[in-house]
Amino acid sequence: MKWLKPMVFLACLVPMGYYTWAVFADQLGANPIEVVTRAAGEWALRLLWLTLLMTPLRRWWAWAWPIRLRRMLGLYSFFYATVHLLLYLWLDKFFMWPEIGADILKRPFITMGMLSWLLLLPLAFTSNQLAIRRLGKRWRSLHRLVYPIAGLVILHFFWLVKADVLQPLIYLGLLALLLWVRLPVLAPNLYKRVSKLSV
Protein backbone atom coordinates (compact mmCIF):
# COMPACT_ATOMS: atom_id res chain seq x y z
CA MET A 1 0.00 0.00 0.00
CA LYS A 2 2.99 2.24 0.45
CA TRP A 3 3.43 2.27 -3.31
CA LEU A 4 -0.19 2.89 -4.16
CA LYS A 5 -0.09 6.67 -4.09
CA PRO A 6 3.10 7.14 -6.13
CA MET A 7 1.83 4.57 -8.61
CA VAL A 8 -1.51 6.31 -9.07
CA PHE A 9 0.37 9.59 -9.33
CA LEU A 10 2.42 8.25 -12.22
CA ALA A 11 -0.55 6.53 -13.84
CA CYS A 12 -2.40 9.84 -13.96
CA LEU A 13 0.50 11.32 -15.91
CA VAL A 14 0.31 8.63 -18.59
CA PRO A 15 -2.30 10.41 -20.78
CA MET A 16 -0.25 13.61 -20.62
CA GLY A 17 2.89 11.72 -21.56
CA TYR A 18 1.22 9.77 -24.33
CA TYR A 19 -0.35 12.77 -26.04
CA THR A 20 2.81 14.84 -25.76
CA TRP A 21 4.74 12.05 -27.43
CA ALA A 22 2.03 11.44 -30.02
CA VAL A 23 1.86 15.08 -31.06
CA PHE A 24 5.59 15.24 -31.70
CA ALA A 25 5.68 11.83 -33.38
CA ASP A 26 2.75 12.85 -35.61
CA GLN A 27 0.55 9.99 -34.46
CA LEU A 28 -2.70 11.90 -34.08
CA GLY A 29 -3.93 12.17 -37.64
CA ALA A 30 -4.85 15.20 -39.69
CA ASN A 31 -6.02 17.45 -36.87
CA PRO A 32 -3.85 16.86 -33.79
CA ILE A 33 -5.02 20.06 -32.10
CA GLU A 34 -8.61 18.83 -32.06
CA VAL A 35 -7.51 15.44 -30.73
CA VAL A 36 -5.41 16.72 -27.83
CA THR A 37 -7.98 19.34 -26.80
CA ARG A 38 -10.66 16.71 -26.71
CA ALA A 39 -8.44 14.19 -24.91
CA ALA A 40 -7.57 16.66 -22.17
CA GLY A 41 -11.26 17.32 -21.59
CA GLU A 42 -12.12 13.64 -21.54
CA TRP A 43 -9.38 12.85 -19.03
CA ALA A 44 -10.56 15.68 -16.78
CA LEU A 45 -14.01 14.11 -16.92
CA ARG A 46 -12.83 10.55 -16.28
CA LEU A 47 -10.68 11.61 -13.35
CA LEU A 48 -13.55 13.59 -11.86
CA TRP A 49 -15.74 10.51 -12.04
CA LEU A 50 -12.95 8.44 -10.45
CA THR A 51 -12.70 11.03 -7.70
CA LEU A 52 -16.41 10.62 -7.09
CA LEU A 53 -15.97 6.87 -6.87
CA MET A 54 -13.60 7.06 -3.90
CA THR A 55 -16.13 7.94 -1.19
CA PRO A 56 -18.56 5.11 -2.04
CA LEU A 57 -15.64 2.67 -2.18
CA ARG A 58 -14.66 3.58 1.30
CA ARG A 59 -18.22 3.43 2.56
CA TRP A 60 -18.97 0.06 1.03
CA TRP A 61 -15.83 -1.79 1.83
CA ALA A 62 -14.60 0.32 4.70
CA TRP A 63 -11.27 0.65 2.96
CA ALA A 64 -9.06 3.56 3.87
CA TRP A 65 -7.03 3.84 0.69
CA PRO A 66 -9.72 5.42 -1.53
CA ILE A 67 -9.78 8.49 0.66
CA ARG A 68 -6.04 8.82 0.46
CA LEU A 69 -6.30 8.88 -3.32
CA ARG A 70 -9.31 11.15 -3.55
CA ARG A 71 -7.49 14.44 -3.30
CA MET A 72 -4.87 13.46 -5.83
CA LEU A 73 -7.45 12.30 -8.36
CA GLY A 74 -9.43 15.48 -7.89
CA LEU A 75 -6.35 17.61 -8.40
CA TYR A 76 -5.44 15.66 -11.53
CA SER A 77 -8.93 16.23 -12.86
CA PHE A 78 -8.38 19.94 -12.26
CA PHE A 79 -4.99 19.68 -13.96
CA TYR A 80 -6.43 18.14 -17.14
CA ALA A 81 -9.35 20.58 -17.08
CA THR A 82 -6.83 23.42 -16.96
CA VAL A 83 -4.85 21.96 -19.87
CA HIS A 84 -8.15 21.58 -21.75
CA LEU A 85 -9.02 25.22 -21.08
CA LEU A 86 -5.56 26.48 -22.02
CA LEU A 87 -5.60 24.53 -25.28
CA TYR A 88 -8.93 26.12 -26.14
CA LEU A 89 -7.75 29.62 -25.22
CA TRP A 90 -4.50 29.22 -27.09
CA LEU A 91 -4.98 26.97 -30.10
CA ASP A 92 -8.64 27.61 -30.79
CA LYS A 93 -8.85 31.30 -29.92
CA PHE A 94 -5.21 32.46 -29.87
CA PHE A 95 -6.02 34.49 -26.76
CA MET A 96 -8.35 36.83 -28.62
CA TRP A 97 -10.20 37.90 -25.51
CA PRO A 98 -13.18 39.72 -27.08
CA GLU A 99 -13.90 36.62 -29.13
CA ILE A 100 -13.45 34.38 -26.11
CA GLY A 101 -15.84 36.57 -24.12
CA ALA A 102 -18.42 36.35 -26.90
CA ASP A 103 -17.94 32.58 -27.05
CA ILE A 104 -18.54 32.20 -23.32
CA LEU A 105 -21.69 34.30 -23.44
CA LYS A 106 -23.15 33.01 -26.69
CA ARG A 107 -22.39 29.32 -26.73
CA PRO A 108 -24.00 27.38 -23.92
CA PHE A 109 -21.53 24.52 -24.05
CA ILE A 110 -18.64 26.91 -23.57
CA THR A 111 -20.52 28.69 -20.78
CA MET A 112 -20.91 25.34 -19.00
CA GLY A 113 -17.27 24.38 -19.53
CA MET A 114 -15.99 27.72 -18.27
CA LEU A 115 -18.31 27.65 -15.28
CA SER A 116 -17.22 24.17 -14.27
CA TRP A 117 -13.57 25.15 -14.40
CA LEU A 118 -14.23 28.28 -12.32
CA LEU A 119 -16.05 26.20 -9.72
CA LEU A 120 -13.20 23.70 -9.62
CA LEU A 121 -10.80 26.49 -8.71
CA PRO A 122 -11.82 26.97 -5.05
CA LEU A 123 -11.86 23.20 -4.59
CA ALA A 124 -8.33 22.88 -5.90
CA PHE A 125 -7.10 25.75 -3.73
CA THR A 126 -8.68 24.41 -0.55
CA SER A 127 -7.43 20.87 -1.03
CA ASN A 128 -4.43 21.34 1.25
CA GLN A 129 -4.30 20.36 4.97
CA LEU A 130 -4.15 23.95 6.11
CA ALA A 131 -7.35 24.89 4.31
CA ILE A 132 -9.09 21.76 5.55
CA ARG A 133 -8.19 22.65 9.14
CA ARG A 134 -9.02 26.32 8.78
CA LEU A 135 -12.37 25.77 7.07
CA GLY A 136 -13.50 23.05 9.46
CA LYS A 137 -17.11 22.10 8.81
CA ARG A 138 -17.41 24.59 5.97
CA TRP A 139 -14.83 22.56 4.02
CA ARG A 140 -17.30 19.73 3.50
CA SER A 141 -20.06 22.04 2.35
CA LEU A 142 -17.68 23.80 -0.01
CA HIS A 143 -16.49 20.55 -1.53
CA ARG A 144 -20.05 19.43 -2.17
CA LEU A 145 -19.69 21.81 -5.12
CA VAL A 146 -18.32 18.78 -6.92
CA TYR A 147 -21.90 17.62 -7.58
CA PRO A 148 -23.10 20.72 -9.45
CA ILE A 149 -19.75 20.72 -11.25
CA ALA A 150 -20.35 17.16 -12.44
CA GLY A 151 -23.74 18.27 -13.76
CA LEU A 152 -22.26 21.24 -15.60
CA VAL A 153 -19.56 19.04 -17.11
CA ILE A 154 -22.18 16.64 -18.45
CA LEU A 155 -24.13 19.53 -19.99
CA HIS A 156 -20.88 20.83 -21.50
CA PHE A 157 -20.41 17.44 -23.17
CA PHE A 158 -24.04 17.03 -24.32
CA TRP A 159 -24.19 20.47 -25.89
CA LEU A 160 -20.84 20.01 -27.58
CA VAL A 161 -21.64 16.93 -29.66
CA LYS A 162 -23.39 17.45 -32.97
CA ALA A 163 -25.71 14.47 -33.13
CA ASP A 164 -24.17 11.43 -31.48
CA VAL A 165 -24.97 11.63 -27.77
CA LEU A 166 -23.81 8.10 -26.96
CA GLN A 167 -20.61 9.17 -25.17
CA PRO A 168 -22.18 11.85 -22.96
CA LEU A 169 -25.00 9.39 -22.23
CA ILE A 170 -22.51 6.81 -21.00
CA TYR A 171 -20.89 9.33 -18.66
CA LEU A 172 -24.32 10.48 -17.49
CA GLY A 173 -25.19 6.85 -16.71
CA LEU A 174 -21.98 6.43 -14.74
CA LEU A 175 -22.65 9.65 -12.86
CA ALA A 176 -26.17 8.47 -12.03
CA LEU A 177 -24.63 5.28 -10.67
CA LEU A 178 -22.12 7.24 -8.60
CA LEU A 179 -24.94 9.29 -7.11
CA TRP A 180 -27.23 6.30 -6.61
CA VAL A 181 -24.69 4.45 -4.48
CA ARG A 182 -24.61 7.51 -2.23
CA LEU A 183 -28.29 7.31 -1.39
CA PRO A 184 -28.52 7.01 2.40
CA VAL A 185 -31.34 4.44 2.24
CA LEU A 186 -29.25 2.27 0.02
CA ALA A 187 -25.76 2.66 1.26
CA PRO A 188 -26.10 1.25 4.79
CA ASN A 189 -27.90 -1.86 3.54
CA LEU A 190 -25.33 -2.51 0.92
CA TYR A 191 -22.63 -1.73 3.39
CA LYS A 192 -24.00 -4.26 5.84
CA ARG A 193 -24.42 -6.86 3.17
CA VAL A 194 -20.97 -6.35 1.81
CA SER A 195 -19.36 -6.36 5.22
CA LYS A 196 -21.14 -9.59 6.07
CA LEU A 197 -19.89 -11.13 2.88
CA SER A 198 -16.37 -10.08 3.53
CA VAL A 199 -16.28 -11.48 7.04
Next chain:
Amino acid sequence: MLIKRPADIKSSEITPEAVYNDRRRFMQTTAGLALAPLFASAAFAESMPNGQKLNYLQPKQFASSEPRSTFEQITHYNNFYEFGTDKYSPAELAQKLTVSPWSIAIEGEVEKPGVYTLEDILKPHSLEERIYRLRCVEGWSMVIPWVGFSLGDLIKRFKPTSGAKYVEFTTLSRPAEMVGQRRNVLDWPYVEGLRMDEAMHPLTLLAVGLYGEVMPKQNGAPIRLVVPWKYGFKSIKSIVKIRFVSKPPISSWMRSVPSEYGFYSNVNPEVDHPRWSQGRERRIGEFLKRETLKFNGYGEQVAQLYQGMDLRKYF
Protein backbone atom coordinates in the same frame (compact mmCIF):
# COMPACT_ATOMS: atom_id res chain seq x y z
CA MET B 1 -13.48 4.33 -71.62
CA LEU B 2 -13.76 5.95 -68.28
CA ILE B 3 -11.58 3.83 -66.10
CA LYS B 4 -8.10 2.88 -67.13
CA ARG B 5 -6.94 -0.50 -66.01
CA PRO B 6 -4.04 -0.34 -63.58
CA ALA B 7 -2.05 -2.19 -66.23
CA ASP B 8 -1.92 1.09 -68.13
CA ILE B 9 0.65 2.35 -65.66
CA LYS B 10 4.08 1.80 -67.14
CA SER B 11 5.90 -0.80 -65.11
CA SER B 12 8.81 1.64 -64.83
CA GLU B 13 6.57 3.99 -62.92
CA ILE B 14 5.68 1.48 -60.27
CA THR B 15 7.81 1.66 -57.17
CA PRO B 16 8.95 -1.79 -56.09
CA GLU B 17 7.40 -2.64 -52.77
CA ALA B 18 10.73 -3.04 -51.01
CA VAL B 19 11.84 0.42 -52.08
CA TYR B 20 8.50 1.85 -51.05
CA ASN B 21 8.76 0.26 -47.63
CA ASP B 22 12.29 1.50 -47.21
CA ARG B 23 11.21 5.03 -48.07
CA ARG B 24 8.36 4.70 -45.65
CA ARG B 25 10.63 3.54 -42.88
CA PHE B 26 13.16 6.24 -43.68
CA MET B 27 10.55 8.97 -43.56
CA GLN B 28 9.01 7.62 -40.39
CA THR B 29 12.29 7.40 -38.54
CA THR B 30 13.52 10.78 -39.66
CA ALA B 31 10.16 12.19 -38.71
CA GLY B 32 10.52 10.66 -35.28
CA LEU B 33 14.07 11.95 -34.85
CA ALA B 34 13.39 15.46 -35.97
CA LEU B 35 10.32 15.77 -33.75
CA ALA B 36 9.42 18.38 -36.27
CA PRO B 37 6.27 17.51 -38.13
CA LEU B 38 3.98 18.80 -35.46
CA PHE B 39 1.58 20.21 -37.97
CA ALA B 40 3.39 19.51 -41.19
CA SER B 41 2.30 16.92 -43.66
CA ALA B 42 4.58 14.15 -42.50
CA ALA B 43 1.57 11.89 -42.85
CA PHE B 44 2.11 12.34 -46.57
CA ALA B 45 4.43 9.38 -46.53
CA GLU B 46 1.81 7.19 -44.97
CA SER B 47 -0.49 6.80 -47.89
CA MET B 48 -0.44 7.77 -51.49
CA PRO B 49 -3.12 7.31 -54.08
CA ASN B 50 -3.15 3.72 -55.23
CA GLY B 51 -6.60 3.27 -56.69
CA GLN B 52 -7.66 3.18 -60.31
CA LYS B 53 -6.55 6.11 -62.44
CA LEU B 54 -9.12 8.25 -64.19
CA ASN B 55 -8.90 10.05 -67.52
CA TYR B 56 -9.67 13.71 -67.10
CA LEU B 57 -9.03 17.21 -68.38
CA GLN B 58 -7.51 19.97 -66.31
CA PRO B 59 -9.39 23.15 -67.23
CA LYS B 60 -7.48 26.28 -66.27
CA GLN B 61 -10.41 27.98 -64.58
CA PHE B 62 -10.59 25.21 -61.98
CA ALA B 63 -6.85 25.04 -61.28
CA SER B 64 -5.54 26.63 -58.10
CA SER B 65 -2.25 27.88 -56.71
CA GLU B 66 -3.29 27.01 -53.16
CA PRO B 67 -1.36 24.11 -51.68
CA ARG B 68 -3.54 21.00 -51.76
CA SER B 69 -4.32 18.99 -48.71
CA THR B 70 -2.48 15.70 -48.89
CA PHE B 71 -4.14 12.49 -50.03
CA GLU B 72 -3.63 11.15 -46.50
CA GLN B 73 -5.37 14.13 -44.92
CA ILE B 74 -8.28 13.99 -47.37
CA THR B 75 -8.79 10.26 -46.93
CA HIS B 76 -8.19 9.94 -43.17
CA TYR B 77 -10.17 12.81 -41.73
CA ASN B 78 -13.73 12.31 -42.86
CA ASN B 79 -17.16 13.23 -41.63
CA PHE B 80 -19.20 10.35 -43.02
CA TYR B 81 -21.63 9.40 -40.24
CA GLU B 82 -22.73 6.26 -42.11
CA PHE B 83 -19.36 4.88 -41.04
CA GLY B 84 -19.11 6.32 -37.53
CA THR B 85 -19.38 9.75 -36.00
CA ASP B 86 -15.68 10.31 -35.43
CA LYS B 87 -13.44 11.41 -38.26
CA TYR B 88 -11.10 8.44 -38.18
CA SER B 89 -13.50 5.50 -38.51
CA PRO B 90 -14.70 6.05 -42.11
CA ALA B 91 -11.22 5.44 -43.54
CA GLU B 92 -11.39 1.94 -42.12
CA LEU B 93 -15.08 1.06 -41.96
CA ALA B 94 -16.06 2.38 -45.41
CA GLN B 95 -13.84 -0.22 -47.09
CA LYS B 96 -16.70 -2.71 -46.62
CA LEU B 97 -18.95 -0.75 -48.95
CA THR B 98 -19.87 -2.40 -52.25
CA VAL B 99 -19.84 0.32 -54.90
CA SER B 100 -20.31 -1.83 -57.97
CA PRO B 101 -22.95 -2.36 -59.26
CA TRP B 102 -24.35 1.07 -58.51
CA SER B 103 -27.43 2.81 -59.81
CA ILE B 104 -29.13 6.13 -59.32
CA ALA B 105 -32.88 6.69 -59.38
CA ILE B 106 -33.97 9.87 -61.12
CA GLU B 107 -37.42 10.82 -59.83
CA GLY B 108 -40.00 13.54 -59.57
CA GLU B 109 -40.55 16.45 -61.89
CA VAL B 110 -38.56 15.21 -64.88
CA GLU B 111 -39.41 14.02 -68.36
CA LYS B 112 -37.05 11.07 -68.20
CA PRO B 113 -37.33 9.48 -64.80
CA GLY B 114 -35.88 6.04 -64.23
CA VAL B 115 -33.21 4.00 -62.57
CA TYR B 116 -29.90 4.43 -64.33
CA THR B 117 -26.73 2.47 -63.85
CA LEU B 118 -23.66 4.45 -62.88
CA GLU B 119 -22.18 3.69 -66.30
CA ASP B 120 -25.25 5.22 -67.99
CA ILE B 121 -25.01 8.25 -65.74
CA LEU B 122 -21.35 8.83 -66.52
CA LYS B 123 -21.13 7.84 -70.19
CA PRO B 124 -21.74 11.17 -71.98
CA HIS B 125 -19.67 13.28 -69.60
CA SER B 126 -16.00 14.04 -69.86
CA LEU B 127 -14.29 14.32 -66.50
CA GLU B 128 -12.29 17.30 -65.31
CA GLU B 129 -10.14 18.08 -62.34
CA ARG B 130 -11.37 20.88 -60.14
CA ILE B 131 -9.44 22.11 -57.15
CA TYR B 132 -11.92 23.37 -54.58
CA ARG B 133 -11.71 24.55 -51.02
CA LEU B 134 -13.88 22.53 -48.65
CA ARG B 135 -15.06 24.26 -45.49
CA CYS B 136 -16.59 22.13 -42.75
CA VAL B 137 -19.21 23.67 -40.46
CA GLU B 138 -16.96 22.59 -37.56
CA GLY B 139 -14.37 25.19 -38.47
CA TRP B 140 -11.74 23.33 -40.47
CA SER B 141 -11.00 23.30 -44.17
CA MET B 142 -9.04 21.52 -46.90
CA VAL B 143 -8.11 22.05 -50.54
CA ILE B 144 -9.15 19.04 -52.61
CA PRO B 145 -8.45 18.14 -56.24
CA TRP B 146 -11.75 16.53 -57.20
CA VAL B 147 -12.42 14.77 -60.49
CA GLY B 148 -15.94 15.01 -61.83
CA PHE B 149 -18.36 16.94 -64.04
CA SER B 150 -21.00 19.65 -63.67
CA LEU B 151 -24.20 18.48 -62.04
CA GLY B 152 -26.02 20.88 -64.38
CA ASP B 153 -24.90 18.89 -67.43
CA LEU B 154 -26.41 15.76 -65.92
CA ILE B 155 -29.64 17.47 -64.92
CA LYS B 156 -30.20 18.79 -68.45
CA ARG B 157 -30.17 15.23 -69.81
CA PHE B 158 -33.22 14.26 -67.78
CA LYS B 159 -35.19 17.38 -68.75
CA PRO B 160 -36.70 18.70 -65.50
CA THR B 161 -40.21 20.08 -65.92
CA SER B 162 -41.33 23.57 -64.89
CA GLY B 163 -42.40 22.12 -61.54
CA ALA B 164 -38.82 21.28 -60.63
CA LYS B 165 -37.76 24.05 -58.24
CA TYR B 166 -35.47 22.05 -55.99
CA VAL B 167 -33.33 18.94 -56.19
CA GLU B 168 -33.27 16.39 -53.39
CA PHE B 169 -30.38 13.94 -53.07
CA THR B 170 -30.35 10.74 -51.06
CA THR B 171 -27.43 8.63 -49.86
CA LEU B 172 -27.45 4.86 -49.98
CA SER B 173 -29.13 3.11 -47.06
CA ARG B 174 -27.44 -0.20 -46.36
CA PRO B 175 -26.92 -0.83 -42.65
CA ALA B 176 -25.34 -4.20 -43.41
CA GLU B 177 -22.34 -2.37 -44.83
CA MET B 178 -22.82 1.13 -43.44
CA VAL B 179 -22.38 0.28 -39.79
CA GLY B 180 -23.10 3.84 -38.65
CA GLN B 181 -26.67 3.44 -39.90
CA ARG B 182 -27.35 0.82 -37.24
CA ARG B 183 -27.71 3.62 -34.71
CA ASN B 184 -30.21 6.43 -35.19
CA VAL B 185 -27.70 9.23 -34.88
CA LEU B 186 -29.44 10.89 -37.84
CA ASP B 187 -32.67 10.00 -39.59
CA TRP B 188 -31.29 7.65 -42.27
CA PRO B 189 -30.90 7.73 -45.18
CA TYR B 190 -29.00 11.00 -45.42
CA VAL B 191 -30.84 13.62 -47.46
CA GLU B 192 -29.63 16.92 -48.83
CA GLY B 193 -31.06 19.47 -51.22
CA LEU B 194 -30.28 22.38 -53.50
CA ARG B 195 -32.37 25.04 -55.15
CA MET B 196 -32.57 24.44 -58.91
CA ASP B 197 -30.34 27.41 -59.78
CA GLU B 198 -27.75 26.24 -57.24
CA ALA B 199 -27.82 22.76 -58.72
CA MET B 200 -27.41 24.16 -62.25
CA HIS B 201 -24.55 26.46 -61.25
CA PRO B 202 -21.36 25.62 -63.16
CA LEU B 203 -19.36 25.29 -59.90
CA THR B 204 -21.63 22.53 -58.60
CA LEU B 205 -19.84 19.28 -59.17
CA LEU B 206 -20.66 15.62 -59.22
CA ALA B 207 -17.36 14.05 -58.22
CA VAL B 208 -16.28 10.50 -58.98
CA GLY B 209 -12.67 10.82 -57.91
CA LEU B 210 -9.92 12.80 -56.26
CA TYR B 211 -6.20 13.09 -56.82
CA GLY B 212 -6.78 11.65 -60.29
CA GLU B 213 -8.21 8.36 -59.06
CA VAL B 214 -11.60 6.81 -58.47
CA MET B 215 -13.27 8.12 -55.35
CA PRO B 216 -11.99 6.50 -52.16
CA LYS B 217 -14.91 4.89 -50.36
CA GLN B 218 -14.57 7.04 -47.26
CA ASN B 219 -14.93 10.16 -49.40
CA GLY B 220 -18.31 9.18 -50.83
CA ALA B 221 -17.71 6.55 -53.51
CA PRO B 222 -18.74 6.05 -56.16
CA ILE B 223 -20.35 9.42 -56.78
CA ARG B 224 -20.90 12.46 -54.59
CA LEU B 225 -21.89 16.07 -54.72
CA VAL B 226 -19.43 18.93 -54.17
CA VAL B 227 -20.84 22.41 -53.58
CA PRO B 228 -17.75 24.43 -52.69
CA TRP B 229 -19.46 27.57 -51.38
CA LYS B 230 -21.55 25.65 -48.84
CA TYR B 231 -20.54 23.87 -45.65
CA GLY B 232 -19.25 20.38 -46.29
CA PHE B 233 -22.33 18.53 -45.04
CA LYS B 234 -24.28 19.83 -48.05
CA SER B 235 -21.97 17.85 -50.34
CA ILE B 236 -23.82 14.56 -49.98
CA LYS B 237 -21.92 11.32 -50.52
CA SER B 238 -22.66 7.95 -52.18
CA ILE B 239 -25.77 9.21 -53.99
CA VAL B 240 -28.49 6.73 -55.01
CA LYS B 241 -31.39 9.07 -55.69
CA ILE B 242 -31.86 12.46 -57.31
CA ARG B 243 -35.41 13.74 -57.04
CA PHE B 244 -36.79 16.93 -58.59
CA VAL B 245 -39.37 18.59 -56.40
CA SER B 246 -41.37 21.78 -56.07
CA LYS B 247 -40.78 22.40 -52.34
CA PRO B 248 -37.49 22.85 -50.46
CA PRO B 249 -36.34 19.41 -49.30
CA ILE B 250 -35.78 18.87 -45.58
CA SER B 251 -32.19 17.75 -45.15
CA SER B 252 -31.13 15.25 -42.48
CA TRP B 253 -29.37 17.92 -40.46
CA MET B 254 -32.37 20.27 -40.67
CA ARG B 255 -34.55 17.46 -39.38
CA SER B 256 -32.10 16.62 -36.61
CA VAL B 257 -31.41 20.14 -35.28
CA PRO B 258 -33.62 22.71 -37.07
CA SER B 259 -32.32 25.60 -35.00
CA GLU B 260 -28.74 24.99 -36.08
CA TYR B 261 -28.94 23.90 -39.70
CA GLY B 262 -30.81 25.73 -42.44
CA PHE B 263 -31.51 24.80 -46.01
CA TYR B 264 -28.90 27.05 -47.60
CA SER B 265 -25.89 26.53 -45.29
CA ASN B 266 -23.72 28.87 -47.32
CA VAL B 267 -20.28 29.46 -45.84
CA ASN B 268 -20.67 32.80 -44.12
CA PRO B 269 -18.34 34.26 -41.48
CA GLU B 270 -21.00 36.82 -40.56
CA VAL B 271 -23.57 34.24 -39.49
CA ASP B 272 -22.47 32.13 -36.52
CA HIS B 273 -23.45 28.57 -36.01
CA PRO B 274 -24.81 28.35 -32.45
CA ARG B 275 -21.99 25.97 -31.55
CA TRP B 276 -19.09 27.58 -33.37
CA SER B 277 -18.08 31.03 -34.47
CA GLN B 278 -17.69 30.83 -38.23
CA GLY B 279 -15.30 33.76 -38.50
CA ARG B 280 -12.16 31.67 -38.67
CA GLU B 281 -11.12 28.25 -39.80
CA ARG B 282 -8.14 25.96 -39.44
CA ARG B 283 -6.82 24.70 -42.73
CA ILE B 284 -5.89 21.11 -41.97
CA GLY B 285 -2.13 20.92 -41.52
CA GLU B 286 -1.78 24.54 -40.48
CA PHE B 287 -1.19 25.87 -37.00
CA LEU B 288 -2.71 29.32 -37.18
CA LYS B 289 -6.30 29.88 -38.16
CA ARG B 290 -7.29 31.90 -41.18
CA GLU B 291 -10.23 34.18 -41.84
CA THR B 292 -13.20 32.41 -43.37
CA LEU B 293 -14.31 33.96 -46.64
CA LYS B 294 -17.93 34.60 -47.48
CA PHE B 295 -19.24 31.87 -49.79
CA ASN B 296 -15.91 30.18 -49.05
CA GLY B 297 -14.24 32.61 -51.45
CA TYR B 298 -16.57 31.80 -54.36
CA GLY B 299 -18.69 34.93 -53.90
CA GLU B 300 -17.80 36.36 -57.29
CA GLN B 301 -19.38 33.34 -58.94
CA VAL B 302 -22.32 32.64 -56.64
CA ALA B 303 -23.29 35.76 -54.66
CA GLN B 304 -25.84 36.77 -57.30
CA LEU B 305 -27.83 33.61 -56.54
CA TYR B 306 -28.75 35.12 -53.18
CA GLN B 307 -29.27 38.76 -54.13
CA GLY B 308 -31.85 40.42 -51.94
CA MET B 309 -32.02 37.50 -49.52
CA ASP B 310 -31.41 38.01 -45.82
CA LEU B 311 -28.68 35.45 -45.26
CA ARG B 312 -29.19 35.57 -41.49
CA LYS B 313 -32.73 34.41 -41.97
CA TYR B 314 -31.91 31.98 -44.76
CA PHE B 315 -28.88 30.39 -43.10
